Amino acid sequence: MRAAVLSNFGVPLQLAELPVPEPGPGELLIQVRACGVCHSDLHLAEGDWDLLKRITKMPLVLGHEITGVVAAMGPDTDGFSLGDRVGVPWLHWTCGKCEYCVSGRETLCGEQAITGVTVDGGYAEYVKAKASHVARVPDNLSLEEAAPLFCAGLTVYKALKSSGIRAGETLAVFGIGGLGHLAVQIAVAQGVRVAAIDIAPAKLELAKECGATWLIDPAKEQPRKALRSVGGAHVAMVCSGAKSAYETAFPCVRKGGTLVVVGMPADPIPVSAVTLVAGELRIIASAVGTRADLAELLELASRGGIRCRYETQPLANAADALDRMKRGEITGRVVLTPDRE
Ligand SMILES: [Zn+2]
Ligand SMILES: [Zn+2]
DSSP: EEEEEOOTTOOOEEEOOOOOHHHHTTEEEEEEEEEEHHHHHHHHHTOOHHHTTTTTTTTOOOOOOOOEEEEEEOOSOOTTTTTOEEOSSSSEOOOOHHHHHHOGGGGOOTTEEETTTTBSSSSSSSSEEETTEEEEEEESSOOOHHHGGTTTHHHHHHHHHHHHHOOOEEEEEEOOSHHHHHHHHHHHHTTTTTEEOSOOHHHOOOOOOOOOOOOTTTTTSOOOHHHTEEEEEEEEEEEEEHHHHHHGGGGGGEEEEEEEEEEEESSOOOOOHHHHHHOOEEEOOOOOOOOOHHHHHHHHHHHHOOOOOOOOOOOOGGGHHHHHHHTTTTTSEEEOTOOOO
């Protein structure tokens, strides 16, 4: 099969011919129809995150926003049939036995395997997945539009859920990229009023299409002032990986509000203890989501409220897609389609 392979950190992906994986007990072989290109893929490829660098398989097939159809089944995969439409998330496998797994927090499982990090992912014609951890894609969602829900969508869905934001409250989303534009839609679908903050006019335009009430370009007006005039943000969610986005976001949170950490700059984020205490602010972080979160999100998406903006690219353009992402040139999501030339 064809795959875009990372042979070492910092080296461009290269197309290579690999053997088709063989599904073992409890495993499915999936023919990949779509795989989203996530910002994490860029960080992984460049070895930016020490925590993950240590456990990254090498050489590696990246990609953890995968949808496709079941092409073969190993033993103990009852309930699946050839041709079933499924998706594979970041969380490739969890132990099901540790304190986190048994308390509904499997994203924290210490034994977890990660798609496109510790095991090969979806920048390939085929991928192997655990039947226990794949999700079915609702019939009314195309495989291309569903793929980004498996990481970008899931991450912001779970982050919003953890923030406790309610209908009628104000959410400020910093960075309207793949995650941000889905965060806007998910929040709007839940009756939340959204302020979108980005320096790129095209991304603010996208936020508007996604239902944002306020569009703020920090180069033109101070987000803190703009948000204060509407009462401040109950929740500020930073989807950008820029440290400066955190500096801008923190003062936008109203008293008693919450800063949600989603985007991951390599450097520590600056936080004032005085501001935290004086405003009784909370800072929470959220890592992808559980299988239950994913099922809720897919259900929400199937009701029609959430549409990922994407463009498709052939597998051969995977390296180029990462380059464009690095330069900030992508609006929405790039989805690779390995079954097409
Ligand atoms: Zn991701
Ligand atoms: Zn576990």
